[in-house]
Amino acid sequence: QLQLVESGGGLVQPGGSLRLSCMSTAVNLDDYAIAWFRQAPEKEREGVGCSSSTTGSTYYRDSVKGRFTIIRDSAKNTVYLQMNNLKPEDTAVYYCAVDRLPTLSLNPQAFEYWGQGTQVTVSS
Numbered sequence: 001q002l003q004l005v006e007s008g009g010g011l012v013q014p015g016g017s018l019r020l021s022c023m024s025t026a027v028n029l030d031d032y033a034i035a036w037f038r039q040a041p042e043k044e045r046e047g048v049g050c051s052s053s054t055t056g057s058t059y060y061r062d063s064v065k066g067r068f069t070i071i072r073d074s075a076k077n078t079v080y081l082q083m084n085n086l087k088p089e090d091t092a093v094y095y096c097a098v099d100r101l102p103t104l105s106l107n108p109q110a111f112e113y114w115g116q117g118t119q120v121t122v123s124s
Contacts (some may be wrong), residue, residue: 002026002113004096008080009118016086016122022096022115023078030074033103035111036081038092038120047106048094049081054102061106063089086122093117 008020022034035050049060051070058070064083071080079096095118097111105111 002098004098004113004115006094006096006115006118009094009120011121011123012086013124014087014122017082017084018086018120019083020081020094020096020118020120021078022080023076024098025077029077029079029098030072032098032100033105033111034070034072034079034096034098035106036068036070037095037097037106037108038090039095039117040092043092045095045108047108050104050106051079052102052104055104057104059104059106083120086120088122091120091122093119 006022012018033053036048037045039045049070051058067085069082096115098113099111103110
């Protein structure tokens with residue numbers, strides 16, 4: 001059973017930074033397409049950014065471009081979401097998701113395996 005373990009969420013002031021982690025002990029994440037999603041209260045889950053397993057390409061939603069970066073660490077079999085210049089509207093539960101197919105997508109239906117989620121709160 002593929003399990004993803006997330007960590008790194010917390011409370012941060014506007015303009016601050018956080019780094020979320022997503023790791024697996026069961027599979028090599030280099031072989032999987034990876035995406036980060038978030039869901040705020042009473043809002044639909046939305047894609048934040050994704051990373052292809054084959055080309056190394058990444059793609060981000062417009063509202064986080066230039067602020068968020070997906071980083072793969074093969075040695076630790078971990079994927080990070082580095083979030084800088086955080087804004088209150090970034091407050092949400094963040095999820096990592098992976099899929100064996102080499103997709104580059106922000107559609108939740110394109111990903112089979114999901115982490116448990118980690119809360120990010122941006123507030124002064």
